[in-house]
Amino acid sequence: AEQFPGVVASRSYGTPAIKVKQKLMARLRSEAEGGLAIRCDVFEREMLLQAAPETFYLTDHYANGPTSMILINLETLRWDAMPGIIEHAWQIVATQG
Numbered sequence: 001a002e003q004f005p006g007v008v009a010s011r012s013y014g015t016p017a018i019k020v021k022q023k024l025m026a027r028l029r030s031e032a033e034g035g036l037a038i039r040c041d042v043f044e045r046e047m048l049l050q051a052a053p054e055t056f057y058l059t060d061h062y063a064n065g066p067t068s069m070i071l072i073n074l075e076t077l078r079w080d081a082m083p084g085i086i087e088h089a090w091q092i093v094a095t096q097g
Contacts, residue, residue: 001025004090020093026086029071036072037062039089045070052076068092 001007006020017027026038035057040048045068048056055076062069072085 001086001090004087004094006094007090020090021096023093023096024067025089025093034073036074037069038072038085039092040068040070040085041088041092042068044088052078 001018007018010017010019012024012027015028018025029035055073057071
């Protein structure tokens with residue numbers, strides 16, 4: 001994520017996070033919660049949930065939150081997909097007003 005302009009390491013809810021323009025792009029969830037929460041658009045979220053439900057999921061908090069995010073099970077993630085997911089998250093946050 002550091003390759004994209006404006007990305008800074010931060011913290012959110014006591015866990016490591018990355019932000020752009022002080023807006024949350026992604027954060028590791030606590031060990032008890034598990035996974036990574038990352039911004040995505042509604043279309044991408046639905047596509048990922050259908051394509052790989054063992055890897056991409058939602059909780060009520062994220063399903064009904066004010067911003068569109070998806071949760072990623074890092075143990076089942078195909079890591080070659082991660083650069084595109086990160087780039088889409090950056091585009092969403094970086095282009096917000």
